[in-house]
Amino acid sequence: MTRTTATGLEVLAALALPALAGLDEARAAGRSCVWGGEPLENPTAVDLGVQLVDGRTWFPRACRTCIAQRAHQALVAHAPMCPACRSEDAADCPLGAALRHLVAAHTPVRYCSACSRQIGPGEEYETHLSQSPSGAGGATTHTHTKCPRRRR
Numbered sequence: 001m002t003r004t005t006a007t008g009l010e011v012l013a014a015l016a017l018p019a020l021a022g023l024d025e026a027r028a029a030g031r032s033c034v035w036g037g038e039p040l041e042n043p044t045a046v047d048l049g050v051q052l053v054d055g056r057t058w059f060p061r062a063c064r065t066c067i068a069q070r071a072h073q074a075l076v077a078h079a080p081m082c083p084a085c086r087s088e089d090a091a092d093c094p095l096g097a098a099l100r101h102l103v104a105a106h107t108p109v110r111y112c113s114a115c116s117r118q119i120g121p122g123e124e125y126e127t128h129l130s131q132s133p134s135g136a137g138g139a140t141t142h143t144h145t146k147c148p149r150r151r152r
């Protein structure tokens with residue numbers, strides 16, 4: 001449905017797409033995340049676009065967690081050195097805009113159960129699983145690593 005294609009060589013270079021030669025078959029075929037190696041489910045996989053390397057085409061795909069992390073890291077590396085991204089008047093930087101879009105599109109919205117604020121991209125957090133009494137299901141909560149976890 002909402003599968004995003006992140007094409008653009010400049011964007012892929014900033015994301016540090018691994019070289020095809022060093023990848024196992026599942027990653028090269030787009031069956032698992034090109035960065036983390038997690039098996040991919042079709043609805044959540046992010047297509048990175050067709051790559052052409054030495055006459056071979058391949059279709060790298062990534063999981064949302066990895067693409068959001070990669071884009072955030074790339075933005076942190078790029079923005080301080082880019083006059084357009086640093087300027088106040090939101091000057092147009094296609095790379096910066098593409099990276100910000102990737103971060104926004106693929107970072108799941110999580111809230112810290114200790115301070116109630118949103119856990120932003122790149123912020124460290126912990127995931128807690130509380131088991132329900134019946135043993136069925138259970139809720140997942142998140143807290144910032146620096147926030148004390150509330151005891152109940």
Ligand SMILES: [Zn+2]
Pocket residue numbers: 033034035036037038062063064065066067
């Ligand atoms: Zn991944």
Ligand SMILES: [Zn+2]
Pocket residue numbers: 078079082083084085093094095096
């Ligand atoms: Zn920029």
Ligand SMILES: [Zn+2]
Pocket residue numbers: 112113114115116117143144147
């Ligand atoms: Zn917090």
